[in-house]
Amino acid sequence: MTVLDARALNRATLARQHLLERSALAVPQAVAHLCGLQAQEPQEPFTGLWSRLAAFAPAHLDDALTGRTVVRTHLMRRTVHLVTADDALAWRARHDTMLRQRVLGTYRSELAGIDVDAVGAAGRAVMADGQPRTMTELVQALEDRWPGPPRRVLGELLVAALIPMAQLPPRGLWQRTGGVRNLPLSTWLGRDVDPLPAEDGDPVGQRLLHRYLAAYGPAASADLRAWCGLAGLPAALKAARDELVVFRDERGRELLDLPDAPRPDRDTPAPVRFLPAFDNAILGYHDRSRIIDAAHLGLSVAGHRTVLVDGRVTATWTVREQQLRISPLRPLTAPEQKAVHTEAQDLATFLDASIEDIRLDTAASAPARG
Structure with missing residues (x-):
């Protein structure tokens, strides 16, 4: 089995992250290829895209956000990500359990005894009028029924876990400041979140696996888990294994990859690149030694x-x-x-x-x- 050292893995990552050569992709296509950009710091994705795209201008991302082809939402690892509208709708249901578990695990004592499903139903009823709300405004509409939990905790449960939300512009626009105003993804995008299919083999997980490897591979299952926050996608990995190629790293870990994905020569020159805070080229792995x-x-x-x-x-x-x-x-x-x-x-x-x-x-x- 072929062993890929850290330098070979580095060049593969740089190529797939458009950090060896700037890409001519438009912003929505680039965001899709990258499986999103971590975006809790609203201005950081602009630098991330500038370092990856030829002739990138901030207006290109602004237009994608205001035109609703790209959206800010809680997704991978319960962090705010900039993802395409299609991916937000296709991936959200697969992340629901993880999002809920992470909030409940973080605030176990504060949310003890809370009927989480009832809180979610009440929150969705409030948001059904189609009016954007801050987290504080949403909590204020519910706090008479649930006065126990701290406002911040109840708010995070609602907007980061129970209700698939979009953070609306001007949040995330170039050199603009603004608080977070939330609206359900289905309202903002005019389409419902895709339900989880009933087929065996975790088809949504398989698509996540393929997309992840296209942007980050070769990678171990632990790297995939670290990127998305999901529990390893074992059914997806089992179902897709025959479609993948296998390598080893210098520590003997099994690395999976797409057969035709770029794996440049380890001595390929790499240009200087400036990365923003929380860039997924670094955070998208469990083992980050390649970078x-x-x-x-x-x-x-x-x-x-x-x-x-x-x-x-x-x-x-x-x-x-x-x-x-x-x-x-x-x-x-x-x-x-x-x-x-x-x-x-x-x-x-x-x-x-x-x-x-x-x-x-x-x-x-x-x-x-x-």
Whole structure:
């Protein structure tokens, strides 16, 4: 069985994430290919798409959000993701149990004794008038019936688990601020959430598996589970196994992949790329060694923006007071410094014409948030 080392896996990930070469895909098609972008920080997906798409302009994502082809919703791992409307409707029912379990597990004591189904039915009845509401407004409509749980807890149960919700624009638009206003996905998109099919073999899980491997493979079942938050999709994996090819990593883990998916040569040059906070190119795996060193694993989880040099997380970056600052995690060679600075200049132009200074630290330093 072929063994793929970390560098070979790195190049496969970069190719499928459009980080080796920027893609000409339109925004909805790119979001679909990437299986969504993590988006709890509303402005971060703009940088993620800029680093992946040729001639990307913020208006392209704004148009997709206001045109309802892309939507912000709680989905994988109970985090807010930017996904296509089609994927939100097709995937939501398969994630319902996980979303509910994660909220109930987090707030076990606060929600003890609560009739969760009754809360959900009451929340859906309130939202049936078609009016967008903040989480606070929705909870206020129900708190007389359920005065016990803290408002925040009851609100998270409703909007993150029990009712498939869209977070409406202007939330998530370019350089716009706005609180979260929620509307049921079916109301915002004009279509109902797809019901789970009754067939054996978890057909929705099989589609998730294929889509994940197209954007992240080769990958282990543990990586798939870490990406979506679902319990491993064992029925889907069993049903789809004959359609997949199998590799091993250097630790002996079994890696699954699509037969015709790109697996570039391990020595393929990789350009400098600036990633946003919580980018799924890093978070979409259980074993992230293909893209980030063990010593730096906490950076992406903590929300630091990162820089890929030769395909690996090698620096963090911030924007503060009209300065774009890059803080290397290891000393950079002169050619690497030049390549980072060149990409940073383009990023500064994209982000904000008022950025007046690009500072590249010459020695590794502790990263700062910003």
